[in-house]
Amino acid sequence: MKSFKLLAILLPLLSLTSFSARSEPLEAKVDFFKLPNGMSFLLVPRKGAPVFTGYIRVKVGGADEKPGMTGIAHMLEHMAFKGTSTIGTRNERAEKKLLAEIEKIGMRLSELTRKDQGENDEAKKLKAQLKLLQQQAEVFVIKDEYSRAFTKNGGTDFNASTSKDLTSYFVELPIHKLSLWAYLSSEALKDPVFREFYQERDVVMEERRMRVEGDPFGKNYEEFLRTAFEKSPYKDPTIGYEKDIAALTATDLKNFYRRYYVPQNMVGAVVGDIDLAETKKILLKYFGSIPRGPDPPLLKEIEPEQKEERRTFVYFTARPQIMMGYHKPTLPHREDFVFDLIGEILCEGRTSRLYQSLVENKKIAQNIACDNGTPGARLDNLFFIYGSALGVHTPQELEAEIEKQVGMLRSTLVSKEELDRAKNQLIFDQLSKMNSNMGLAESLTYFQSVAGDWKYLIQHPKILEEITREEIREAARKYLVKSNQTISILSVPKKNGESRP
Amino acid sequence: MKKFFILSFLAIFISKAEFAWSRAPQIDSLSSIPLGPVKAPAVSIQTLSNGMKVYLLEDHELPLIQAFAYIRAGSIYVPADKLGLASILGSVLRTGGTRQKKVREIDRLLENKGASIETGMETEYGSASLNCLSKDASVLFPLFFEILSSPNFSEDQIHQAVARKIEALKRSNDEPEKIAVREYPQLLYGKNSVWARIPSSKSLLSLTREDLQTYHRRFYHPDRLILAIAGDFQKEEILKLLERSTEHWTKSSEPLPVVLPLEKKWEKGIYLMNKTGEQSTLLVGHFGEKRTNPDKFALILMNYMLGGDIFSSRLGEEVRSNRGLAYSIFSKFGLDTDYGLFYAMAQTKTDSTAEVIELIEKEIRYFHEGKGLTAHSLEFAKSAILNQLMGDWDPHFGYVKERARLSYFGYPEDYLDFFQKKLSGITLAQVKEVAHRYLFPDQLKILVVGEGAQIEASLKKLGEVKELPLPQF
Numbered sequence: 001m002k003s004f005k006l007l008a009i010l011l012p013l014l015s016l017t018s019f020s021a022r023s024e025p026l027e028a029k030v031d032f033f034k035l036p037n038g039m040s041f042l043l044v045p046r047k048g049a050p051v052f053t054g055y056i057r058v059k060v061g062g063a064d065e066k067p068g069m070t071g072i073a074h075m076l077e078h079m080a081f082k083g084t085s086t087i088g089t090r091n092e093r094a095e096k097k098l099l100a101e102i103e104k105i106g107m108r109l110s111e112l113t114r115k116d117q118g119e120n121d122e123a124k125k126l127k128a129q130l131k132l133l134q135q136q137a138e139v140f141v142i143k144d145e146y147s148r149a150f151t152k153n154g155g156t157d158f159n160a161s162t163s164k165d166l167t168s169y170f171v172e173l174p175i176h177k178l179s180l181w182a183y184l185s186s187e188a189l190k191d192p193v194f195r196e197f198y199q200e201r202d203v204v205m206e207e208r209r210m211r212v213e214g215d216p217f218g219k220n221y222e223e224f225l226r227t228a229f230e231k232s233p234y235k236d237p238t239i240g241y242e243k244d245i246a247a248l249t250a251t252d253l254k255n256f257y258r259r260y261y262v263p264q265n266m267v268g269a270v271v272g273d274i275d276l277a278e279t280k281k282i283l284l285k286y287f288g289s290i291p292r293g294p295d296p297p298l299l300k301e302i303e304p305e306q307k308e309e310r311r312t313f314v315y316f317t318a319r320p321q322i323m324m325g326y327h328k329p330t331l332p333h334r335e336d337f338v339f340d341l342i343g344e345i346l347c348e349g350r351t352s353r354l355y356q357s358l359v360e361n362k363k364i365a366q367n368i369a370c371d372n373g374t375p376g377a378r379l380d381n382l383f384f385i386y387g388s389a390l391g392v393h394t395p396q397e398l399e400a401e402i403e404k405q406v407g408m409l410r411s412t413l414v415s416k417e418e419l420d421r422a423k424n425q426l427i428f429d430q431l432s433k434m435n436s437n438m439g440l441a442e443s444l445t446y447f448q449s450v451a452g453d454w455k456y457l458i459q460h461p462k463i464l465e466e467i468t469r470e471e472i473r474e475a476a477r478k479y480l481v482k483s484n485q486t487i488s489i490l491s492v493p494k495k496n497g498e499s500r501p
Numbered sequence: 502m503k504k505f506f507i508l509s510f511l512a513i514f515i516s517k518a519e520f521a522w523s524r525a526p527q528i529d530s531l532s533s534i535p536l537g538p539v540k541a542p543a544v545s546i547q548t549l550s551n552g553m554k555v556y557l558l559e560d561h562e563l564p565l566i567q568a569f570a571y572i573r574a575g576s577i578y579v580p581a582d583k584l585g586l587a588s589i590l591g592s593v594l595r596t597g598g599t600r601q602k603k604v605r606e607i608d609r610l611l612e613n614k615g616a617s618i619e620t621g622m623e624t625e626y627g628s629a630s631l632n633c634l635s636k637d638a639s640v641l642f643p644l645f646f647e648i649l650s651s652p653n654f655s656e657d658q659i660h661q662a663v664a665r666k667i668e669a670l671k672r673s674n675d676e677p678e679k680i681a682v683r684e685y686p687q688l689l690y691g692k693n694s695v696w697a698r699i700p701s702s703k704s705l706l707s708l709t710r711e712d713l714q715t716y717h718r719r720f721y722h723p724d725r726l727i728l729a730i731a732g733d734f735q736k737e738e739i740l741k742l743l744e745r746s747t748e749h750w751t752k753s754s755e756p757l758p759v760v761l762p763l764e765k766k767w768e769k770g771i772y773l774m775n776k777t778g779e780q781s782t783l784l785v786g787h788f789g790e791k792r793t794n795p796d797k798f799a800l801i802l803m804n805y806m807l808g809g810d811i812f813s814s815r816l817g818e819e820v821r822s823n824r825g826l827a828y829s830i831f832s833k834f835g836l837d838t839d840y841g842l843f844y845a846m847a848q849t850k851t852d853s854t855a856e857v858i859e860l861i862e863k864e865i866r867y868f869h870e871g872k873g874l875t876a877h878s879l880e881f882a883k884s885a886i887l888n889q890l891m892g893d894w895d896p897h898f899g900y901v902k903e904r905a906r907l908s909y910f911g912y913p914e915d916y917l918d919f920f921q922k923k924l925s926g927i928t929l930a931q932v933k934e935v936a937h938r939y940l941f942p943d944q945l946k947i948l949v950v951g952e953g954a955q956i957e958a959s960l961k962k963l964g965e966v967k968e969l970p971l972p973q974f
């Protein structure tokens with residue numbers, strides 16, 4: 001107990017302001033730059049390596065999809081690498097004609113697929129025709145000219161990602177490639193051509209097989225979300241359902257693209273060894289010409305309140321695991337900050353409660369993890385807990401112990417040491433992320449897009465510092481309760497046709 | 502037949518059109534904007550009085566310090582009857598407490614400050630990392646070295662680590678990709694090779710505290726450690742702190758054990774491991790080379806062109822872009838301490854398994870015969886690899902860590918410059934020559950993890966198929 005007390009006394013709260021004496025605070029370094037067309041940029045010049053990170057977020061993701069069209073935001077992300085009407089083609093006009101013919105067949109095939117007739121005689125004939133046309137169209141393609149331009153010029157971490165909330169494109173390049181990055185990225189945003197669409201759709205089907213069908217976590221997660229949400233678009237997988245992906249057309253993509261890829265819906269960041277004035281000129285020149293369109297439709301909160309516990313089982317030949325979730329408000333609600341801290345107290349580090357109880361003491365779990373904000377933050381979301389069982393122990397044992405620990409959060413105040421530690425850990429992690437250009441660009445654009453202001457990053461630790469032990473208990477009592485809980489357990493199917501446990 | 506004719510006609514057309522003018526001349530003009538003079542970050546290299554080598558780079562932008570240690574240890578030095586010792590020692594070094602402190606105390610001390618110390622062990626080195634605020638360095642570096650030099654290896658934590666390791670092995674059977682990557686070295690090097698060994702539950706359960714102590718005593722010494730540090734510190738001060746924190750740690754007295762060299766045994770074959778699922782994971786390859794091989798620069802470029810980059814390589818183009826047969830496809834040409842692994846790896850739907858294998862074989866054969874290797878693709882590969890070197894300078898810690906890693910593996914201090922010069926000088930003839938000499942399209946060892954019953958017939962058309970049982974742990 002001695003060391004406990006001593007530590008508690010010695011434990012000053014970290015803060016982002018405590019080091020501002022030596023290094024400039026973040027506020028002073030970030031330059032917010034808005035183009036006349038409404039696209040915003042966050043610019044951070046930092047001395048160091050002669051490189052920069054270019055990061056672009058489009059505020060569109062799985063949550064913006066209509067039923068039956070799941071996976072379209074992700075598919076569009078894939079197609080953004082296929083070039084434009086000048087990049088990636090030898091003869092735009094000849095190619096355009098062929099692409100129109102391909103699309104006609106693709107549309108009809110999609111119609112058949114949606115009616116479950118994707119394998120009938122007409123479909124087979126169309127597929128053969130499609131293949132021939134695709135071969136003809138390939139003649140005009142300069143293979144991956146767009147992506148290769150990034151790679152050849154030293155792009156590292158060149159990639160893109162799609163979540164329920166956002167579509168993101170990012171790369172790190174040597175500093176003298178700034179204009180090239182601005183040119184390529186802006187062209188892809190304003191003038192994409194969906195060439196090789198149907199080949200790429202097959203690639204995405206393979207991606208789904210890899211990430212969902214063949215992966216126990218992916219499979220369980222998909223079932224878990226479908227159970228946890230009733231109406232919210234957060235119930236569907238970002239990659240899309242197999243039958244939806246199989247019926248997507250380039251025309252669907254074009255419509256989706258027109259609605260969401262407007263400059264006022266995009267946020268960029270350039271972080272690295274840049275000159276501010278010069279960078280602004282370049283950004284204006286290239287991104288400034290993306291035409292403004294109507295504002296995209298806003299997401300509405302449509303998830304009804306959960307009234308009773310939900311539960312699902314996934315049978316899969318794999319070692320058992322459990323997922324648990326509790327509905328809660330998203331940012332900037334104060335309770336969202338409270339859940340950041342609850343996540344730390346329960347799961348982060350070896351001193352955390354679930355690690356101590358499930359892994360160290362009871363030895364029933366191989367691993368545990370928490371996430372505040374599953375599967376996104378543009379709508380109300382979940383506080384998520386994952387556990388993998390150890391040895392002969394079952395997910396049901398994990399569930400009982402997690403419930404016990406969560407119950408303690410409801411009944412008893414956390415210690416001051418625990419709360420302060422949680423705050424320090426969160427603040428340290430945030431600081432660590434700023435160490436790389438990529439990490440800083442990612443954080444700035446994320447909060448600018450999702451919270452509407454990058455300064456959330458600065459506010460965050462300040463609000464965290466205010467949060468009290470009572471608020472933690474209150475949030476636990478309000479949200480971490482059975483009637484607000486969803487559980488999905490994955491385990492090996494029982495033999496002898498035995499059904500649910 | 503008609504279809505074939507059209508296809509080969511198209512192929513010629515496309516390869517001729519390779520040099521057709523792009524309709525986006527801005528790409529070339531903007532790519533050629535020159536870079537002003539740049540200098541790699543100035544890393545300082547020091548050796549402490551106890552023989553520890555330190556790579557330092559000051560960076561005062563954020564009040565953080567990051568450190569990483571390479572320790573001359575690894576699973577290759579573990580005796581045959583102690584399999585699993587390396588990974589257990591790697592984790593219990595940190596979780597088993599020290600002779601002075603219980604693990605709970607260490608955990609609290611670190612996490613109250615938001616800091617972390619972690620340890621681990623790989624095939625060829627032990628590792629340890631420290632992340633903290635700069636103001637905590639004076640407390641945490643001594644703790645870091647206390648953990649490395651006087652661990653306690655508590656029995657309870659050994660049991661825990663063993664149970665979790667066994668669970669991890671069982672869980673590695675849940676994902677086809679993990680199975681394939683785990684099993685392929687066994688197929689190529691043999692089950693008992695130090696480069697391929699996999700522990701069993703039995704070997705793990707037989708490990709004792711004494712085993713860990715013996716291994717630790719033999720390998721963990723300051724003169725066997727290379728440390729990389731970047732962040733907010735003053736060089737002179739931190740060197741003094743490092744000296745102080747390691748003054749009681751003794752130098753090594755025993756030489757390192759001798760690791761027997763690999764023998765290349767060429768045995769082509771197709772192996773099938775049954776795993777229910779919609780997709781097959783497949784590896785196609787053979788032996789790679791040693792990192793000391795003077796042909797390595799040409800080999801690096803050759804592999805880049807074959808499958809090193811998803812968007813520009815032959816495999817990426819043929820398997821993914823043209824045919825949509827895989828999301829993930831790449832090749833790796835291992836240039837390691839001993840002969841590395843060369844393989845192409847892909848995941849594809851069950852009924853296209855044989856097709857993807859054939860495509861990979863075909864590309865390997867083409868390269869071996871000098872086809873598909875063009876001046877254009879060589880220039881591309883060089884440009885990509887050389888331009889990317891600068892990306893390694895950010896964040897600074899990544900750069901210092903890379904310098905320490907190169908030093909650990911015996912490269913000279915100016916290796917990155919040397920690498921750049923050598924790579925730039927490679928000619929197409931040299932790449933063709935190494936492709937011919939080091940690729941063996943008739944000696945491929947193929948491993949498929951997938952839905953056995955559905956794949957077997959199509960695989961048999963490629964040759965005799967040997968079924969392998971999925972190992973259980």
